[in-house]
Amino acid sequence: METIHYSRCRVIPTPTCLAVQLGLMAGTERVRIELGDYNHQEDRLWMRHAGHAKAMWARAQGASTRLVAFSGYECSEPVYVRDDSPIRTAAGLRGRRVPLPRVPGRPFDVDREVFLKPLSTCLASAGLAMADVTVVDVDFDREKRCDMEPEATHFFEQAAHRFCIMLERGEVDAIVTALPEETVANLGLRRIYDSREDPAPRARGELRTVTVSQALLDEHREVVVDMLARLLRAEKWAARHPQQIAGLVERDLGISPGLYRARGLDFPGWSRLHCSPADLALLAERERMLRDHGTITREVDIAGWIDGSVLEDARRIAA
Secondary structure, rough: OEEEEEEEOOOOOOOOHHHHHOOOOOOOOOOOEEOOOOOOOOOOOEEEEEHHHOOOOHHOOOOOOOEEEEEEEOOOOOEEEEEEOOOHHHHOOOOOOEEEOOOOOOOHHHHHHHHHHHHHHHHHHHHOOOOHOOOEEOOOOOOOOOOOOOOOHHHHHHHHHHHHHHHHHHHOEOOOOEOOOHHHHHHEEEEEHHHHHHOOOOHHHEEEEEEEEEHHHOHHHHHHHHHHHHOOOOOOOOOOHHHHHHHHHHHOOOOOOHHHHOOOHHHHHHHEEEEEHHHHHHHHHHHHHHHHHHHOOOOOOOHEEEEEEEHHHHHHHHH
């Protein structure tokens, strides 16, 4: 029996969340599926359904991988200041202090990238760059969570709590985080930017990618096709039961309803798999953004990385 390590995001919803909660991710007589958050440094046969940044970083490092599908969504990623702040718009962030999470010891800090993206798009909306602000590093201890229960307090809520305290104390000038309306009112905060209102597609859209090791695709393509077909079945379930999605994801990730509302998640939207020219164009923009930030130092051949035929085969099976 082959063992496949399947990494999945434990912070932001993906179709894998639904598939797990619906009981669609069990192994077979030939394949044992081990869910978790793996580095895959010593794995030959693996899949990963999570944010695009880490997958692209690994590809730029020379990892032998293929991207076989996307999921994505639009949500609210706002920037707040205190109500008594002189900062009125994104342009006012020049020279100001903004906190970002940092997890020491990681070769790639995926949690930092989650917050870096909305900050960079906020700055870009005013013709600014990361060099125009002072980043205040806020260290977090984030254990690897291999097939474990979700954290007692979701990471977004942990970060929001610490950032709000820093803003209240005057240690920073603006924060990038989604907050419930009652928290914004109680703390006397004012929103100066929201990614959902940004006309730039790279600001509004967020990509999750399904990547696999080249060895798995070469030696067990049928397994990859089968796994995507399971995610497509979860997608079909979501289309029929849109009102039940939130409860399953809350149970899987530990995200509170208040955080859902604050981020304005489109539940049926992020439960879909796709691989379109628009996805490739957005990923190419993100690749340029990562190079601009210095997150990756080598250009990634997007077209040569993607194999859309796997998802096409999966659709025929799941039909």
